[in-house]
Amino acid sequence: MAVAATTKTGARPSWAGRRPPAPAWVGTVPFLAYVAVFLLWPTGIVVVDALKNPNGAWAFSNISELGNPLVRGYFVGSFKLCLLSSAAGAVFGAILAYAVASGDPDGLIRRLYIAVSGVLAQFGGVTLAFAFLVTIGPVGLLFHASWYFDFPWGIGLIYTYFQIPLMVLVFLPAIDGLKVQWREASENLGSSSWQYWRYVGGPLLAPAFLGAALLLFANALSAFATIQAWENQIAYIVPQQISTAMSSEVGLSSVNVASLLALGLVIMVAVVMTIYALLQRRAARWLR
Amino acid sequence: MAAITSVGETPIVGPAQRPRGMQAGRRRRLNAFRYVVFTVFGAFFLLPLLAMLRFSLEGAKLGTWSLSAWRQIASYQGSGIPPLLSSIEITLELAVITCAVMLVLLVPTMVWVQLRVRWLARTIEILCLLPLTIPSIVLVVGLGEIYVRIQRFSLSALMLFWVYVILALPYAYRALAAGLSGIDVKTLSEAARSLGASWFTVIVRVIAPNMRQGILNAVLLTWSLVLGEFTIAYLLLYTNLQVELYSISRNTPNAGVLFSTSFAALLFAFVLLMILSYVGRARRGRG
Amino acid sequence: MTSSPVTRTPDRATRGAVEVRLEGLSRHYGPVVALDRLDLTLEPGQLVALLGPSGCGKTTTLRLLAGLEDADAGRVVVGGRDITRVPANKRDMGMVFQAYSLFPHMTVRQNVAFGLRLRRVGAAERDQRAMKMLELVGLAEQASRYPHQLSGGQQQRVALARALAIEPQVLLLDEPLSALDAKVRAQLRDEIRRIQLEVGITTLFVTHDQEEALAIADRVGVMREGHLEQLAPPTEVYSRPATSFVAEFVGLSNRLAGEVRAGSVVVRGCTLPLVDSATPDGPVVALVRPEAVTMASHDAPDSGPLVGTVIAVTFLGATSRVTVDLGDATVLAQLSTADASALPASSRVALTIRPDPVLVSASSDPAISEAGEEA
Numbered sequence: 001m002a003v004a005a006t007t008k009t010g011a012r013p014s015w016a017g018r019r020p021p022a023p024a025w026v027g028t029v030p031f032l033a034y035v036a037v038f039l040l041w042p043t044g045i046v047v048v049d050a051l052k053n054p055n056g057a058w059a060f061s062n063i064s065e066l067g068n069p070l071v072r073g074y075f076v077g078s079f080k081l082c083l084l085s086s087a088a089g090a091v092f093g094a095i096l097a098y099a100v101a102s103g104d105p106d107g108l109i110r111r112l113y114i115a116v117s118g119v120l121a122q123f124g125g126v127t128l129a130f131a132f133l134v135t136i137g138p139v140g141l142l143f144h145a146s147w148y149f150d151f152p153w154g155i156g157l158i159y160t161y162f163q164i165p166l167m168v169l170v171f172l173p174a175i176d177g178l179k180v181q182w183r184e185a186s187e188n189l190g191s192s193s194w195q196y197w198r199y200v201g202g203p204l205l206a207p208a209f210l211g212a213a214l215l216l217f218a219n220a221l222s223a224f225a226t227i228q229a230w231e232n233q234i235a236y237i238v239p240q241q242i243s244t245a246m247s248s249e250v251g252l253s254s255v256n257v258a259s260l261l262a263l264g265l266v267i268m269v270a271v272v273m274t275i276y277a278l279l280q281r282r283a284a285r286w287l288r
Numbered sequence: 289m290a291a292i293t294s295v296g297e298t299p300i301v302g303p304a305q306r307p308r309g310m311q312a313g314r315r316r317r318l319n320a321f322r323y324v325v326f327t328v329f330g331a332f333f334l335l336p337l338l339a340m341l342r343f344s345l346e347g348a349k350l351g352t353w354s355l356s357a358w359r360q361i362a363s364y365q366g367s368g369i370p371p372l373l374s375s376i377e378i379t380l381e382l383a384v385i386t387c388a389v390m391l392v393l394l395v396p397t398m399v400w401v402q403l404r405v406r407w408l409a410r411t412i413e414i415l416c417l418l419p420l421t422i423p424s425i426v427l428v429v430g431l432g433e434i435y436v437r438i439q440r441f442s443l444s445a446l447m448l449f450w451v452y453v454i455l456a457l458p459y460a461y462r463a464l465a466a467g468l469s470g471i472d473v474k475t476l477s478e479a480a481r482s483l484g485a486s487w488f489t490v491i492v493r494v495i496a497p498n499m500r501q502g503i504l505n506a507v508l509l510t511w512s513l514v515l516g517e518f519t520i521a522y523l524l525l526y527t528n529l530q531v532e533l534y535s536i537s538r539n540t541p542n543a544g545v546l547f548s549t550s551f552a553a554l555l556f557a558f559v560l561l562m563i564l565s566y567v568g569r570a571r572r573g574r575g
Numbered sequence: 576m577t578s579s580p581v582t583r584t585p586d587r588a589t590r591g592a593v594e595v596r597l598e599g600l601s602r603h604y605g606p607v608v609a610l611d612r613l614d615l616t617l618e619p620g621q622l623v624a625l626l627g628p629s630g631c632g633k634t635t636t637l638r639l640l641a642g643l644e645d646a647d648a649g650r651v652v653v654g655g656r657d658i659t660r661v662p663a664n665k666r667d668m669g670m671v672f673q674a675y676s677l678f679p680h681m682t683v684r685q686n687v688a689f690g691l692r693l694r695r696v697g698a699a700e701r702d703q704r705a706m707k708m709l710e711l712v713g714l715a716e717q718a719s720r721y722p723h724q725l726s727g728g729q730q731q732r733v734a735l736a737r738a739l740a741i742e743p744q745v746l747l748l749d750e751p752l753s754a755l756d757a758k759v760r761a762q763l764r765d766e767i768r769r770i771q772l773e774v775g776i777t778t779l780f781v782t783h784d785q786e787e788a789l790a791i792a793d794r795v796g797v798m799r800e801g802h803l804e805q806l807a808p809p810t811e812v813y814s815r816p817a818t819s820f821v822a823e824f825v826g827l828s829n830r831l832a833g834e835v836r837a838g839s840v841v842v843r844g845c846t847l848p849l850v851d852s853a854t855p856d857g858p859v860v861a862l863v864r865p866e867a868v869t870m871a872s873h874d875a876p877d878s879g880p881l882v883g884t885v886i887a888v889t890f891l892g893a894t895s896r897v898t899v900d901l902g903d904a905t906v907l908a909q910l911s912t913a914d915a916s917a918l919p920a921s922s923r924v925a926l927t928i929r930p931d932p933v934l935v936s937a938s939s940d941p942a943i944s945e946a947g948e949e950a
Contacts, residue, residue: 024404028412031397035415038454042430043422049430092329099325102318109326118561119554120333125518126530127550130537131336134343139542141339161336164329181676184643185734187663188670189690189741193314199689203680222423225518229534239425239519246429246523262426273421285723286679311662312645 046266049259062256066264071241075264078221078237081152085159086216092160093167093216094209100168101175114172117165125225132158132230151236155227162226163216170215174208177287204286211279218272221265238265337554344547357544361552364545366536372545375532378445382528383514386452387507390460393453395503396491398464402473416461419454424519427451435524445526448517455520456513460506467502471495508564512557529553592619592777593654593744595640600649602635609635611801612649617745622771622778623806624792626785628824631798633781637749640779642666653744669738670747674754676734677722683709683733684718690741708736711770728759735767739774746771746778752787760784764791785825789813797821815850819862819936828862829906833935835859840935842928843880843901850932859935863928865896868908872918873925881926885918899924 053059065071100113136145148154178201186196224239235241238261245258310318347354364372394416401409419427431451438447473495480494496503518530527535533550536543595617602610610632617623625633638644640651642663651659658666669690677686688696688705696704709715712732722730731751738746748767752760768791771778782788788795789809796806797820805817816822833842838852842861873882883901895915897908906926910918918924 024400025408027400028397028405028408031393031412032415034393035418035454035457038431038434038450039415039418039422039427042427042434045430045433046426096325096329099322099329103322113326115558115561115564116333118564119512119558122512122516122557125516126534126537127340127516127553128336130533130546130550131340133541134547135336135339141342142335161333165333179675181672181674182678184641184663185670185672185676185678185737186689187643188641188666188668189737190664190667190693192664195693199692200678200680204678218421222425224425225522225530225534228518228522229537232538242425242429243523246432258429262429266422266426269423269426270421310644311642313662 043266046259046262049256050263052256062260065260071261071264074235074238074241074261075268077151078239078265078268081156081159081227081237082217082220084152084156085163085220086213088156088160089163089167089216090209090213093164093212094171096164097168097171097175101172113168117168120165121162121169126229128158128161129226129229132161149231151234155230155236158226158230159220159223163220166219167212167216170212171208174205174212174283174287177208178204205283207279208283208287211276211283214272214276214279218269218276221269221272337551340547340551343542344544344551346544357548358552360545361549364536364543366539369532369535369539370527372532372536372549375527375529376549378527379515379529382446382449382452383511385446385449386456386514387510389449390453390456390506390510391503394457394460394464394506395496396487398461398468399473399477399491399495402468403477413461413465416457418457420458424455424517425523427454428520428523431520431524445521445528448521448524448526448528451520452510452514452517455517456506456510459509459513463505463509464499464502467499467505470502471498505564508560512560515553515557592775594619595654595745595777595779596650596652597636597640598650598652600636600639600651601647602632602639602644603647608801610639610646613801613803615796615803615806617777617779618793619777620775621793622768622780622791623794623796624780624782624788625796625798626782626788626825627798629783630800632801633783633796633798634749636798637747637779637781640745641668641670641747667741667743668745668747669741669743671731671734671738671749671751673750674727677730677737679722682719682721683714683725686722686733687737687740689737694741704740705736708740709733711739711773712736712766726759727755728763731755731763732766735770739770739776744777746774746776748778748780750782751780752782753784760787767791789825795825797824799824814864815932816862816934819934822862822934827865827907827909829865829868831861831863831904831906833859833861835935840933842933843904845881845928845930847928847930847933850934854935862934862936863906864931865907865909867929867931868906868926869910869929870897870899870908870918870924870926873923879925881928883924883926885920885922885924887920888915888918899926901926 051058051060051062053062066075096113100110103109132148134140135142137148138144140148145154182200182204183196186200191199222239224243227237227240228243232240235244242258242261242265245261344357345353345355346357360372361376362373366372397412401412435447438450441447476494476498477490480490485494516530517528518534521528521531522534529549533546537546597613597615600610600613600615601608613632613636615623615636625636627633635644639646642658642661642665646659649659650657653666677683678689681689684702684705687708688701691701691704706715706718709718712735714729714732714736717725717729717733722733725733734751751767752763755763764787767780780788780792789812792809794806795809795812797804797812799820805812805821807815807817812821812825816825822828831842833840833847835841835849835854835856835858837856838849838854839846840849840854840859840861841847842863847861847863881901883899883906885897886900886905887898889896889898890912893912894909895912897910897915897918899906899908908926
């Protein structure tokens with residue numbers, strides 16, 4: 001690395017006859033270059049492509065295409081699925097997280113559920129769809145759910161399979177952050193269990209809960225593999241439509257559609273993540 | 289699909305405060321609640337996995353048992369697609385390369401930033417967490433042009449590592465940051481440098497061994513990410529493990545080998561994370 | 576440090592203060608016995624401090640009284656009513672925790688008014704009573720702030736206001752000063768006592784700091800391994816310790832070999848009265864307080880049992896602790912710094928022991944070494 005030639009600690013050396021050393025930030029160039037090429041550049045391509053015509057001219061009006069009923073249908077589909085799976089994931093995940101948090105901090109159950117959550121939160125994708133197919137699909141071992149191929153219910157259920165563990169991972173620290181003294185003080189002052197949750201526990205956990213739910217929402221927005229393996233003939237959500245647009249052979253215009261959809265999607269995700277970050281800060285202040 | 293874990297949280301959750309004595313009645317109600325919750329959720333999570341396992345052990349006739357699906361992992365070849373084994377190999381190699389590149393890229397950079405370029409720390413952090421906000425499905429749309437150029441040099445699916453490192457950044461960054469925060473980088477490196485060590489030595493032989501836990505975390509997370517990646521490989525028309533499984537399922541939806549391979553992959557990931565959990569605990573116990 | 580008045584006139588108005596009786600309380604966690612048939616009575620309006628090393632059961636006692644844990648055996652009687660089976664939220668007690676107990680999402684005023692809110696007190700009255708409490712603890716100006724904006728000492732005062740706002744029958748304080756800086760600790764300690772006396776509420780104060788206990792309690796209960804070793808006013812606990820553990824735990828003690836003869840003990844040539852004059856004759860270890868030892872410079876070359884050399888002088892501010900080597904024993908003496916400055920290290924001194932009543936134990940009593948280590 002060029003940085004090996006830079007200053008050692010100590011008195012300022014004299015550089016008579018030699019080049020002065022490169023500034024320290026040069027050492028971060030490999031990383032920055034890498035990220036620029038493989039993250040920022042593709043993103044830039046998406047944004048630029050979304051705002052250009054097939055013949056290469058700028059067309060900011062393309063954004064209005066996002067209002068096109070057909071396109072809107074995909075966003076609505078995405079929204080429905082994400083809302084369903086993140087709501088279910090948040091509620092059930094919170095219950096599970098509370099059960100895990102209220103046990104022995106070093107116990108087997110806690111480690112087990114955390115490890116399992118870690119695996120299952122990443123599970124998703126193709127293999128998950130297979131697993132559900134043989135559980136409640138047409139030849140399901142448990143039973144055949146007639147709604148298995150219904151949108152958003154069938155796929156929504158599959159999504160909760162990784163949303164719940166993700167919720168446990170994200171929300172557990174918040175529950176851990178509830179100090180036992182608050183509960184005891186509240187009881188001592190005369191509150192019942194219900195009153196504690198209503199006035200103390202609930203309000204304190206609310207930002208963390210909402211934040212985690214939003215994270216689940218963003219997570220679901222981006223998911224593609226699972227739904228693709230579940231049912232790839234009909235496109236219900238934006239990622240599937242992006243995939244179709246990318247593989248369709250109708251010249252450059254299809255790239256623009258894909259880019260436009262991608263832009264719309266990333267804006268949605270960015271908005272959700274920003275609100276999440278803000279809520280996290282509030283939660284962290286109380287529950288650290 | 290890459291799961292988004294929260295910003296600023298490590299994926300591995302540590303132990304909590306120890307609960308003190310509780311009133312007996314409340315404890316009883318709590319234990320009943322926990323029992324019910326764990327049973328219900330345990331069933332919910334286990335059933336699909338067990339179904340998958342059962343299906344993987346299904347014989348020629350319904351209701352019989354057979355290990356053929358498992359044996360097929362080594363030999364399966366669907367029409368028009370590469371053999372399953374080669375996809376598994378490619379994916380494993382991809383995982384190794386991605387981990388290596390990720391470490392070489394991130395560890396020196398993070399150490400350097402902490403020592404000399406503090407003002408860039410926030411920027412680096414934002415860049416590393418950015419992939420959480422720019423999902424694979426979006427990224428891949430813009431990657432086409434770049435991969436066209438890459439494919440002039442090599443058509444191998446191993447070239448996917450370039451973008452996989454990016455996907456791994458958020459998880460690896462947080463794991464490594466947690467590892468770095470536990471050691472005094474400045475003092476260690478100054479001591480080593482004053483003894484005449486080169487920067488390479490400082491990073492490889494002084495700092496890295498002291499953040500073993502963080503590095504292990506980062507590696508295991510990256511590993512499971514690569515094993516589970518589908519979207520980018522699929523849309524860039526490469527074949528990795530997940531794409532292969534997908535393709536097989538399009539041709540023969542109930543192929544036993546789908547379930548045996550999936551279950552094996554899942555088990556593998558689980559073992560990795562259990563290792564992570566126990567290595568972490570041992571460290572804390574000593575410290 | 577000014578000392579605050581500890582004495583109370585017996586007929587002081589106690590505004591309906593109640594008596595608290597703990598009878599035969601026992602509690603164990605698995606094989607560990609936290610409390611073993613503890614009997615403790617708090618007179619109405621009294622402040623009793625429970626003092627002891629960690630693990631002695633003092634916090635467990637408090638938590639059992641508060642109802643945060645269940646006793647395995649025994650009764651808790653408050654104001655004549657058996658409340659052993661009453662859940663914590665119905666016990667009408669105010670508790671101040673060691674730390675972290677203020678609700679971070681509520682302002683100071685809301686925190687203090689919380690108990691009142693639970694009792695469905697109207698908003699206006701709630702506010703008024705909360706402000707009154709805040710004035711009592713001197714934090715009326717901080718009413719609209721949030722806990723994280725206050726210092727540790729201020730937070731504990733809010734906690735006290737919150738506990739008192741519901742006008743409980745009993746006040747419980749679980750090491751409220753342990754998490755604070757030394758200076759704040761002393762100030763707040765006196766504040767708490769002042770407020771407790773003003774309100775006249777029966778109070779249980781748990782601490783591991785003997786200075787705190789001695790400074791503000793009406794009676795001090797020294798605990799060890801689930802038992803109450805002694806329950807007495809602070810002066811008595813200090814000068815007439817009931818057991819050697821108490822003698823070692825509360826204040827410093829010199830352990831000097833001596834012999835009991837006819838109701839007194841002879842220690843290195845000095846005859847001292849005994850705390851327990853019925854002690855049988857024989858060799859013992861006498862526990863002598865450092866402040867009972869005085870010394871003067873000794874120029875003569877002869878030596879006696881109480882002649883020795885100063886090894887070290889530890890400056891403590893107004894007083895100094897002088898360590899003297901007597902050849903076969905080491906003695907700690909506490910002198911005013913002015914006196915101690917005349918006797919620097921390696922000067923020869925002659926000691927005298929003031930004839931205060933002294934506690935003795937058989938020389939092989941293991942309790943001495945235990946308490947000595949924990950103190």
